[in-house]
Every structure is written in structure tokens, then in C-alpha cells.
Amino acid sequence: MEHTLKVYIYKDGKKPIFHLPIMKGLYASEGWFMKLMQGSKQFVVKDPRKAHLFYMPFSSRMLEYTLYVRNSHNRTNLRQHLKEYSEKIAAKYPFWNRTGGADHFLVACHDWVCSAPYETRHHMEHCIKALCNADVTVGFKLGRDVSLPETYVRAARNPLRDLGGKPPSQRNILAFYAGGMHGYLRPILVKQWKDKDPNMKIFGPMPAGVASKMNYIQHMKRSKYCICPKGYEVNSPRVVEAIFYECVPVIISDNFIPPLFEVFNWKAFSIILPEKDIPNLKEILVSIPAKRYMDLQLGVRKVQRHFLWHGRPLKYDLFHMTLHSIWYNRVYQIKPR
Structure with missing residues (x-):
């Protein structure tokens, strides 16, 4: 890939929906x-005739922020905007039509795109979609789509701020979770474990403010296992946060496809549990041998x-790994009929 892959970026589309990256917060990956x-x-490449991918x-995030009418539960205008965009590039350039869009890709982390493939089904069906919500039950296609790591970036100027954590010998908390009660699973987790065991630091939402954020980070840095339950969707930024703070992620989310799964064996650095095992969480973690x-x-x-x-970008970092996954799926994907 390093020596071969060439990408053409469409210049069409106006800001803020197009060409305006958001570098901070929950949707920072895109x-x-x-x-x-x-x-x-x-x-x-500037010449699209030399490109392998488009x-x-x-x-x-900006599409939703700009066009969605709050509390309307109606995304028709969002769908229409993407439909008009895809039709425009199909009419203006020959590249879309020769593959049906199969060599085109998008990178999206907001829930409305990730959890509602209907928004792009008819006009971007064959595109490669790098999505944070890699849920096989709502349209994520194994072998075509890419599981995009959801990264919560707190400082756009320094995305590596506070990187790392305590060595294993100084991690005196068995398991930690704190966060909003999104979806059905997190309330079950909190009800089962909050204030039930001193080694299980399981909380609901933490208070707002800098001190609270630092407390959250310090808990991750001092915990052996960081619990990563699904929210409204199957993905959670805690998976990458745990890795960022060198805490072993415990992923509890049925139907979730972990990022970069075609490259990494997630069993070598995480625990993946079915949702039904929440009542047995401590027993499972305690039973894991020290070695x-x-x-x-490690x-x-x-x-x-x-x-x-x-x-x-540094070689093998998240930018390169995401691009590699897109390239890999383009090379080996099943071509549309």
C-alpha cells in the first residue's frame, strides 16, 4: 500500500458539510x-485517472448539525443532500459509473450515518463505508465496510495528551466504568455493580468539570480492566480510550465488529464478553490468571x-491503519453484480 495506493479526493461539496474536519470530541475520527x-x-493524486480509490x-457530524431539524426525527433532507452529491459526481466524472461506486469510500462516525444505512443505501450502496458503528445487524457489510475506531480526542492541538498509564503493579482497581446511561445495557451494568463491590468501580455519569474529567482519566490509568459496554449503538469510545491509557478493554456489545479485526487478534489484548455475562463480570475477571x-x-x-x-502521520498509526483497511477491502471485496 505504501508504494502503490493513490487516492483522489473530490473537490466538490461546500463547507461546512464537506472539507471541514472536526478535530475534537466524540466524532473526531472522521x-x-x-x-x-x-x-x-x-x-x-490530483489526476483522478491515476487513482485506485476515490x-x-x-x-x-456537520451534515447532521447543519441540516437536521432538532427533535424532528426526519432525516429526509440529509438523505437528499447526499443523493444530490452522489448524482453530481456521477454526472460530472466517469469514475463512479464504471464501478457503481465500489472504488469510492466515505469515513463517518456520527450515529445517524452509522446506524441508519438507509440514508445511503440507494445512492451509496456499493461504496466502502468506514463506520464507527460496525453493527452487522443494521447493514454493516463484512468484507466491504471498515470498522472505524471511535476516538474521543480531548485536545485537538495535542491528541496524545495524557497518553499512557500506571504499570500493572500499580493498577489497584480491578474494573472501572463511568458514563452516560445510553441504551439498554449500561443501566443494567450500573444497577448490577454500582456500590456493590469496592474492587468494581462502576458508576453512572460523572459530574461535569475539569476535575471530574481528570478523575475519569486517573481511574482508567489505575485500573486493570476498563469496561466498554455498548451505548445506543454497538460502538463505544472507551475501547480506544482503554488502549490509550493502557487498560485492558472489556468489550460488552453483541454484534460489534472490532476495528482493524482483519489485522489484529483482539483476544490478545482485550476481553470480549456477551451481554448476558454482566452478572458474572467480577467472577470472570478474577478468574483470569495473573500471567x-x-x-x-502487554x-x-x-x-x-x-x-x-x-x-x-506516522507509519502504522491510526491514519495508515484505517486507510489500509479501506484498501484491503477494496482489493478483496466481492464486486457488485
Whole structure:
């Protein structure tokens, strides 16, 4: 890929929906990829005839923010906007029509795109979709689509701020979770474990403010296992957060396809449990031998570099890994009939 892949970025589309990356917050993955892709001299070509892949640089977050009427529960105008965009590039360029869009890709992290494939089904059906919500039950296509790591970036100027955590010998908390009660699973987790066991630091939402955020981070840095339950959708930013703070992620989300699964063996650095095992959570974690935990924690530290954003991309970082997954799926995907 390093020496072969070339990407053409469509210049069509106006800001803020297109070409305006969001570098901070819950949906930062799509923004960081956009910024680094648009700034790449290694992969980007100006002549589309030399390209292997075609990038449609829109922000799902800005699409929702700009066009969605709050509390309307109606996304018709969002669908129409993407429909008109895809029809425009299909009419203006020959590249879409020769493959039905199969060599085109989008990168999106907002729930409305990730959880509602109907929004893009008819006019972007064959595109490669890099999505944070990699849920096989709502239209995520294995072998075509890409599971995009959801990364919560707290400082756009320094995405690596507070990176790392305590060594295993200083991690005196067995398991930690704190967060909003999104979806049906998190209330079950909190009801089962909050204030039930001193080694299980399971909380609901933490108070707002800098001190609370630092407390959250310090808990992750001091915990052996960080619980990553699904929210409204199957994905959770805690998976990458756990890796960021060198805490072994415990993923509890049926039907979730982990990021970069075609490259990594997630069993080497995480625990993946079915949702029904929440009542047995402590028993399962305590039963893991010390040697196994040390191997898992070492595995987290080994893969950490692949889940990091940098102002200037480094080989094998999250930008390169995401682009590799897109390229891999294009090379090996089943072509549309």
C-alpha cells in the first residue's frame, strides 16, 4: 500500500458539510482522517485517472448539525443532500459509473450515518463505508465496510495528551466504568455493580468539570480492566480510550465488529464478553490468571501505536491503519453484480 495506493479526493461539496474536519470530541475520527487525507502528499493524486480509490470528504457530524431539524426525527433532507452529491459526481466524472461506486469510500462516525444505512443505501450502496458503528445487524457489510475506531480526542492541538498509564503493579482497581446511561445495557451494568463491590468501580455519569474529567482519566490509568459496554449503538469510545491509557478493554456489545479485526487478534489484548455475562463480570475477571492479565496488558501496549492520531502521520498509526483497511477491502471485496 505504501508504494502503490493513490487516492483522489473530490473537490466538490461546500463547507461546512464537506472539507471541514472536526478535530475534537466524540466524532473526531472522521475529522482527523479527513485532515490527514487531504494533507497527504504520499497518497493523494490530483489526476483522478491515476487513482485506485476515490474519497468523498464529507463530515457526518456537520451534515447532521447543519441540516437536521432538532427533535424532528426526519432525516429526509440529509438523505437528499447526499443523493444530490452522489448524482453530481456521477454526472460530472466517469469514475463512479464504471464501478457503481465500489472504488469510492466515505469515513463517518456520527450515529445517524452509522446506524441508519438507509440514508445511503440507494445512492451509496456499493461504496466502502468506514463506520464507527460496525453493527452487522443494521447493514454493516463484512468484507466491504471498515470498522472505524471511535476516538474521543480531548485536545485537538495535542491528541496524545495524557497518553499512557500506571504499570500493572500499580493498577489497584480491578474494573472501572463511568458514563452516560445510553441504551439498554449500561443501566443494567450500573444497577448490577454500582456500590456493590469496592474492587468494581462502576458508576453512572460523572459530574461535569475539569476535575471530574481528570478523575475519569486517573481511574482508567489505575485500573486493570476498563469496561466498554455498548451505548445506543454497538460502538463505544472507551475501547480506544482503554488502549490509550493502557487498560485492558472489556468489550460488552453483541454484534460489534472490532476495528482493524482483519489485522489484529483482539483476544490478545482485550476481553470480549456477551451481554448476558454482566452478572458474572467480577467472577470472570478474577478468574483470569495473573500471567494471562500481564500478557493482555502487554498486548495493549504493543497495539497502542496503531490507535493514535498524529499531526503528521506516522507509519502504522491510526491514519495508515484505517486507510489500509479501506484498501484491503477494496482489493478483496466481492464486486457488485
